[in-house]
Amino acid sequence: MQRLSITEIIRRIESEELFEAVASDYSFTLKIDAYEPYVCGAVHDGHQFRRELWENCLHTEYDRWFEEDPCTKEFVKSHPIVIAGCDSRFEYDLNRDPDNAIYEDAWGKQLWKQPLPKDQKDRSLSKHTSFYNVVHALIEKLESKFGVCVVYDMHSYNWRRWDREVPVINLGTANVDETRFANEIESWRDSLSKLQLPHEIVATSKINDTFQGNGYFLKFITKNFKNTLVLATEFKKIYCDEIGQTIYPEVVAAIEEQLRVKVKEHARAFYTVHNM
Numbered sequence: 001m002q003r004l005s006i007t008e009i010i011r012r013i014e015s016e017e018l019f020e021a022v023a024s025d026y027s028f029t030l031k032i033d034a035y036e037p038y039v040c041g042a043v044h045d046g047h048q049f050r051r052e053l054w055e056n057c058l059h060t061e062y063d064r065w066f067e068e069d070p071c072t073k074e075f076v077k078s079h080p081i082v083i084a085g086c087d088s089r090f091e092y093d094l095n096r097d098p099d100n101a102i103y104e105d106a107w108g109k110q111l112w113k114q115p116l117p118k119d120q121k122d123r124s125l126s127k128h129t130s131f132y133n134v135v136h137a138l139i140e141k142l143e144s145k146f147g148v149c150v151v152y153d154m155h156s157y158n159w160r161r162w163d164r165e166v167p168v169i170n171l172g173t174a175n176v177d178e179t180r181f182a183n184e185i186e187s188w189r190d191s192l193s194k195l196q197l198p199h200e201i202v203a204t205s206k207i208n209d210t211f212q213g214n215g216y217f218l219k220f221i222t223k224n225f226k227n228t229l230v231l232a233t234e235f236k237k238i239y240c241d242e243i244g245q246t247i248y249p250e251v252v253a254a255i256e257e258q259l260r261v262k263v264k265e266h267a268r269a270f271y272t273v274h275n276m
Contacts, residue, residue, distance in 0.1 A: 001020045001021060001022055001029070002019065002020065002021045002022075003021065003022050003023075003024055003026075004019075004021040004022075004023070004024060005023075005024045006023060006024070006130045006133060006134060009021055009023065009030060009134055009137075010133065010134060010137045012032075013032070013134070013137045013138055013141050014137065014141065016035055016141070016145075017032075018032055018033060018034065019031075019032060020032070020033075022086070023127075023130060023131075023134075025127055025130070026048070026086055027085070027086055027087050027127040027130065027131065028046075028083065028084060028085050028086055028087075028094075028127075028131050028134075029073075029082075029083070029084050029086060030081075030082070030083045030134065030138075031080075031081065031082045031083075032080065032081050033080040033081070034080040034081075035080075035081075035141070035142065035145060036080050036081060036142075036146075036267070037142055037145075037146035037147075037148060037149050037150065037267065037270075037271045037275075038079075038081070038149060038150045038151070038152065038263070038267035038270070038271075039081045039082075039083065039138065039139070039142070039149065039150075039151045039152070040076035040079045040081065040082045040083075040151075040152045040154065040263065041082075041083050041084065041151055041152065041153050041154065041217060042069065042072040042073040042075075042076065042082070042083075042084040042085065042154045042155075043084070043085045043094040043095050043153070043155075043215075043217050044068055044069035044072065044085060044089050044093075044094070044095060044155060044156075045068070045069055045070065045071070045072045045073040045084045045085055045086075046068070046084070046085040046086040046087045046088055046089075047064070047065060047068055047070070047088050048086050048087045048088060048091075049061075049064060049087070049088045049090060049091055050087075050091060052120065053091060053116075053120070055113075056112050056113050056114055056116070057090070057111065057112065057113075058109065058110055058111060058112065058113060059090060059106060059109065059111060062245055063106075063109075064088050064090045065245060066158065066242060066245075067089065067090070067106065067107060067158070068088060068089060069154070069155050069156040070156070070240065070247065071156070071239060071240070071247060071252050072084075072154040072155060072156055072235075073154075074252055074256055075154055075235075075252070075255050075256050075259055076152060076154055076256075076259060076263065077256065078256070078260045079260075079263055079264070081138070081142075083134070083135065083138070085131070087124075087127065089103075090103065090106065090111065091124050092124040092125060092127060092128050093216075094128060094131055094216070094217060095155075095215035095216050095217050096215075096216050097216045097219075098125055098128055098129070101124070101125065101128050101216075102116065102121055102124055102125070132220060135217075135220065135221065136220075136224060139151070139221055139224070139225050139228055140225070142228075143225055143227055143228060146271065146275065147227060147274075147275050147276070148227045148228065148229075148270070148271060148274040148275055149225070149227065149228040149229075150184070150228065150229045150230075150231065150266075150267055150270045150271075151218075151221060151228060151229070151230040151231065152231055152233060152263055152267075153215070153217055153218055153230050153231060153232045153233060154233055154235075155211075155215075155232065155233065155234045155235070156234060156235045156236070156237050156239075157170070157210060157211065157234050157235070157236060157237065158237055158242055159236045159237060159238075159242075160242055160243070162210070166209065166210050166236060167204040167205055167206040167209050167210065167236065168195075168197075168201065168202070168203045168204045168205065168235065168236045168238055169189075169192045169193070169195075169203060169204070169205040169206075169233065169234065169235055169236070170205070170206055170207070170208075170209050170210045170211055170233075170234040170236075171185060171188065171189050171192075171205070171206070171207045171208070171213070171231060171232065171233060171234075172207075172208060172211045172212045172213020172214065172215075172218070172232035172234065173185050173207055173208060173212070173213050173231075173232070174208060174212035174213050174214065175212075175213050175214060175218055175219055175222060176213065176218070176222055176229055176230060176231075177229075181229045183273070184229060184231075184266070184269070184270050184273070184274075185207065185231070186207075187266060187269065188231055188233075188266055189205045189206070189207055190205075191262045191265070191266060192205045192233070192262070193205040195254075195255065195258050195262075196254065196258065197238070197251060197254055197255070198248075198250050198251050198254055199251070201238050201251070210234065211232070211234055213230075213232035215232060217230070218230040218232050227274070229270065235255070238251060239251040239252050239255065
């Protein structure tokens with residue numbers, strides 16, 4: 001993996017070069033092993049939290065981990081194009097628009113002892129801007145090359161805060177063209193419902209049950225690229241102990257191994273239908 005500036009990352013995308021890089025400020029990674037009409041994203045995978053923020057933060061390291069989406073990059077690591085955040089959403093949230101990307105409070109608890117100075121906010125927001133400059137360049141390249149694209153927007157969620165049974169996988173589709181892409185949405189839901197998981201976990205999958213797909217990553221791409229479908233895919237945190245902060249590697253591996261096939265098959269079918 002190389003360390004590259006945003007300008008160099010975009011130049012390489014425009015030149016259709018193959019590379020794996022971390023942004024020069026270590027805010028996100030991008031791997032391109034081949035130019036294919038699909039992308040895997042994990043914007044909440046990151047856990048980094050820069051040191052100058054530590055003393056001012058009221059949330060503990062565990063509080064932050066609890067609300068992040070650990071292992072979501074791991075789920076899709078084998079695919080040819082993977083973009084993933086490295087920084088914690090508690091510094092800035094890549095799945096929120098720039099005006100709301102820096103939390104004042106988080107899940108009902110004040111985040112900062114003292115309001116963040118402008119220079120600290122600006123430093124975080126510059127990373128948010130850089131990420132989306134790269135996302136724009138990447139999807140623009142893929143749409144121009146293939147005509148269409150599909151993005152698998154991977155997330156996870158904390159099921160313990162719900163007081164009812166919730167699905168193992170939720171697809172949020174309220175902000176995509178549910179008419180045009182109805183078959184692809186349903187086929188993705190159905191494919192995920194057939195995951196074989198350890199410990200007799202039944203892979204229930206529903207659409208807009210717990211979340212509706214209101215994230216900025218999805219909205220940004222959908223607004224700017226009319227031929228790209230973003231599938232916001234939320235996994236219930238059945239792959240870890242939310243309270244004990246323990247990852248279950250056998251569950252993570254089972255998801256990753258099956259998504260190697262399922263994502264590729266779904267993307268191929270999407271391209272066959274929509275590449276007009």
